[in-house]
Amino acid sequence: MKRFFTLLLSFFILINMSSVAYGTEFNDLDNNAKEILLNIKYTRNILFNLLGVELTTETFAEEEIKYDGVVYLTFDDGPVAKFTEPILDTLKANNVKATFFELGQYVNSNPSLTKRVYDEGHTVASHSYSHKKEIYSSFEKFKKEIIDTETAIENATGAKPKFFRPPYGYKLPQNYKDFLAERGYEIILWNCESNDSRSGKLTPEYCLQTVKDTSKNKKEVTVIMHDTYNKQHTVDALQSIIDYFRELNYEFKQYGE
Ligand SMILES: [Zn+2]
Numbered sequence: 001m002k003r004f005f006t007l008l009l010s011f012f013i014l015i016n017m018s019s020v021a022y023g024t025e026f027n028d029l030d031n032n033a034k035e036i037l038l039n040i041k042y043t044r045n046i047l048f049n050l051l052g053v054e055l056t057t058e059t060f061a062e063e064e065i066k067y068d069g070v071v072y073l074t075f076d077d078g079p080v081a082k083f084t085e086p087i088l089d090t091l092k093a094n095n096v097k098a099t100f101f102e103l104g105q106y107v108n109s110n111p112s113l114t115k116r117v118y119d120e121g122h123t124v125a126s127h128s129y130s131h132k133k134e135i136y137s138s139f140e141k142f143k144k145e146i147i148d149t150e151t152a153i154e155n156a157t158g159a160k161p162k163f164f165r166p167p168y169g170y171k172l173p174q175n176y177k178d179f180l181a182e183r184g185y186e187i188i189l190w191n192c193e194s195n196d197s198r199s200g201k202l203t204p205e206y207c208l209q210t211v212k213d214t215s216k217n218k219k220e221v222t223v224i225m226h227d228t229y230n231k232q233h234t235v236d237a238l239q240s241i242i243d244y245f246r247e248l249n250y251e252f253k254q255y256g257e
Pocket residue numbers: 076077127131167168
């Protein structure tokens with residue numbers, strides 16, 4: 001028992017020490033470093049709460065990161081290992097969280113990949129089961145697509161999806177929308193393109209330029225990209241897209257957080 005408390009005390013001191021570095025040159029740090037330090041602070045606050053230490057606003061003045069905009073990176077039509085995996089690696093290396101609008105059929109064929117997306121802190125959302133145009137041909141078909149995808153995602157992650165993006169950005173009839181709302185879904189579209197699904201040979205430079213052109217002067221940006229077959233250019237463009245928004249001092253967000 002004594003050992004446990006010694007260990008706890010060491011941890012406590014260590015975490016507290018981080019506040020020294022934290023207080024001195026906080027404003028000189030870049031936003032990434034600020035976020036890491038703020039995370040340490042939150043962990044420390046949780047520990048203080050557990051120990052019953054009273055927190056005062058004086059001790060823990062809130063330093064806020066000021067951003068110039070918000071960007072949601074979204075990936076549709078996956079997961080497909082060859083493309084989703086390097087995308088996850090890049091996101092992790094940059095400490096960026098994104099939203100993946102997945103197809104139920106691919107979730108079922110590779111549930112462990114969907115689990116990885118979920119476990120790495122990204123939002124797993126629904127993009128229908130088959131992505132076929134026929135899903136809109138009858139309300140019954142549409143409902144089945146939603147329910148089957150929901151089951152696939154829930155089986156893979158243990159959690160129900162809360163967001164849906166209609167394939168082709170289809171304008172849904174009211175009864176379809178009502179059905180989604182009743183099941184707890186929010187419909188998410190996009191306002192920035194990478195054009196990574198256009199036909200022809202695409203380059204990462206083209207995707208980055210399209211993102212730049214279509215996000216111009218927008219303070220809240222939702223970028224649509226694809227982590228599916230033949231999207232090597234998306235994999236290759238992602239780092240430069242992240243760098244672009246970071247340089248513009250945008251905050252990276254995911255749906256549901
Ligand atoms: Zn799609």
